[in-house]
Amino acid sequence: MTDNTDTIVALATPNGVGAIAVIRLSGPDAINIANSVFKGKDLSKQASHTIHFGSIADGDLILDEVLVSLFVGPRSYTRENVVEISCHASGYIIESIIKLFIKKGARSAKPGEFTLRAFLNGQLDLSQAEAVADLIASNSKASQQVALQQLRGGFSTQLQALREQLVNFASLIELELDFAEEDVEFANRDQLKQLIHEITKIVGRLINSFELGNAIKNGVNTVIAGRPNAGKSTLLNALLNEERAIVSHIPGTTRDTIEEVLNIQGINFRLIDTAGIREATDAIEQIGVQRTMEKISQSALLVYVFDAAKITIEELNSDIASLQKPGVTMLVVANKADLLNKPGSQKVGKPGKNFADLFANQNFDKRDLSTSATSLLQPLGLPDIIFISAKEKRHIDDLKHKIYSSAVKDQLSGDETLVTNIRHLEALQKTEEALVRVLGGIDGSITSDFLSMDIKQALHYLGEITGVVTTDDLLENIFSKFCIGK
Numbered sequence: 001m002t003d004n005t006d007t008i009v010a011l012a013t014p015n016g017v018g019a020i021a022v023i024r025l026s027g028p029d030a031i032n033i034a035n036s037v038f039k040g041k042d043l044s045k046q047a048s049h050t051i052h053f054g055s056i057a058d059g060d061l062i063l064d065e066v067l068v069s070l071f072v073g074p075r076s077y078t079r080e081n082v083v084e085i086s087c088h089a090s091g092y093i094i095e096s097i098i099k100l101f102i103k104k105g106a107r108s109a110k111p112g113e114f115t116l117r118a119f120l121n122g123q124l125d126l127s128q129a130e131a132v133a134d135l136i137a138s139n140s141k142a143s144q145q146v147a148l149q150q151l152r153g154g155f156s157t158q159l160q161a162l163r164e165q166l167v168n169f170a171s172l173i174e175l176e177l178d179f180a181e182e183d184v185e186f187a188n189r190d191q192l193k194q195l196i197h198e199i200t201k202i203v204g205r206l207i208n209s210f211e212l213g214n215a216i217k218n219g220v221n222t223v224i225a226g227r228p229n230a231g232k233s234t235l236l237n238a239l240l241n242e243e244r245a246i247v248s249h250i251p252g253t254t255r256d257t258i259e260e261v262l263n264i265q266g267i268n269f270r271l272i273d274t275a276g277i278r279e280a281t282d283a284i285e286q287i288g289v290q291r292t293m294e295k296i297s298q299s300a301l302l303v304y305v306f307d308a309a310k311i312t313i314e315e316l317n318s319d320i321a322s323l324q325k326p327g328v329t330m331l332v333v334a335n336k337a338d339l340l341n342k343p344g345s346q347k348v349g350k351p352g353k354n355f356a357d358l359f360a361n362q363n364f365d366k367r368d369l370s371t372s373a374t375s376l377l378q379p380l381g382l383p384d385i386i387f388i389s390a391k392e393k394r395h396i397d398d399l400k401h402k403i404y405s406s407a408v409k410d411q412l413s414g415d416e417t418l419v420t421n422i423r424h425l426e427a428l429q430k431t432e433e434a435l436v437r438v439l440g441g442i443d444g445s446i447t448s449d450f451l452s453m454d455i456k457q458a459l460h461y462l463g464e465i466t467g468v469v470t471t472d473d474l475l476e477n478i479f480s481k482f483c484i485g486k
């Protein structure tokens with residue numbers, strides 16, 4: 001995997017017919033190999049970062065007219081000699097040119113091998129190399145921004161500085177080991193403690209940023225759930241601004257889950273409309289209800305919707321209690337607010353028992369129902385409720401804003417470093433555990449050799465993130481997920 005004495009070749013653009021395809025060569029012989037089949041200027045005599053027109057020929061047979069871009073190492077992506085051939089994107093031409101290069105001594109690149117070489121040659125650290133893959137996969141403004149920030153080294157610089165300070169202490173403690181009999185302390189324990197506290201704080205902040213980082217990179221699973229007929233599907237349609245789900249006055253309309261992506265300010269929310277929750281009347285509906293409950297526990301966000309004109313306080317309280325799941329944020333949404341306070345609006349059950357009764361004699365400004373209702377809801381132990389009318393598309397933007405801020409909280413400040421990669425998260429968590437042991441060790445006055453071991457562990461895990469510490473397995477695992485040609 002780490003052999004980079006040979007020259008590799010691959011198509012760098014997508015497979016299929018197009019205007020132009022780019023074939024990339026990297027390695028010590030890249031320029032010679034290209035030169036041996038190029039009819040035009042002598043490429044070995046041209047300056048780096050120049051482009052040359054000519055043709056590629058297999059003996060007398062011209063394969064295509066091309067543009068050749070030259071990057072002389074180390075001024076290239078991989079820090080090796082790199083040649084990029086822009087040819088016409090016909091499958092036949094591409095295959096013929098690549099075969100010709102292989103005949104002349106190149107070999108097919110493995111997935112991610114160009115970026116692997118960039119990493120091995122010190123052009124990128126490991127977390128930056130991973131950011132290249134994230135950048136290619138990014139599908140929203142926010143995910144592109146976070147990947148770009150990581151590619152530019154935001155994450156690495158922060159970790160590098162921490163590591164250096166810790167290495168310093170580790171060597172002082174190593175020194176103590178050499179003087180074991182004399183019982184000296186070169187490493188000031190108070191200063192060490194202070195440093196560990198500082199590092200723990202930063203590591204903790206990075207760990208916490210994963211929730212948002214992950215939301216940005218992978219989207220947020222958001223379930224819309226509630227009783228039948230509450231208006232869940234109407235709400236899904238209103239949020240998407242499209243008639244996606246079937247809506248009807250018949251309770252039990254939605255039986256299977258419906259998923260659609262909604263992008264709010266750069267973050268993708270995977271909205272999942274579900275079957276209404278009630279005692280099912282048939283087997284199919286029962287499966288639907290079961291699926292709803294599963295979807296809720298797999299989600300980060302639950303938009304619980306109820307019919308404000310119909311529900312009783314008791315039902316509302318019991319719904320909220322039974323749908324609360326650890327790790328799932330719940331937004332409580334009162335739908336059909338347009339029916340509240342309307343003369344002749346439905347009155348079911350005894351007065352005072354219905355949610356709507358709370359508002360019977362209130363003359364709220366409809367535009368600000370959510371805030372003015374708080375004083376009525378709080379004494380009943382009800383949480384903040386967002387009032388909307390899905391059918392009349394009112395306050396949908398308020399709800400979107402609440403959905404967005406429940407995922408982002410106040411973390412998205414612009415240049416904040418966010419962890420988006422599960423591998424990084426795990427390494428940070430292990431770093432944190434080792435740091436806790438170091439602190440415990442200092443307080444428990446354990447011997448320098450044990451202290452040194454724990455510090456080394458912390459260094460090891462921090463180093464795994466940027467690739468100061470790697471194994472072939474780890475590299476294989478990361479780069480095999482790249483596409484060929486990257």
Ligand SMILES: Nc1nc2c(ncn2[C@@H]2O[C@H](COP(=O)(O)OP(=O)(O)OP(=O)(O)O)[C@@H](O)[C@H]2O)c(=O)[nH]1
Nearest residue numbers: 228229230231232233234248252253254276390391
């Ligand atoms: N007045 C009023 N009616 C609404 C509103 N939202 C939905 N409805 C009506 O309520 C009925 C049920 O709407 P749906 O969106 O199908 O409800 P649901 O929660 O998806 O129902 P199930 O899929 O059966 O669980 C329909 O007749 C809608 O037109 C609203 O804001 N105001």
Ligand SMILES: [Mg+2]
Nearest residue numbers: 232233253254
């Ligand atoms: Mg529905």
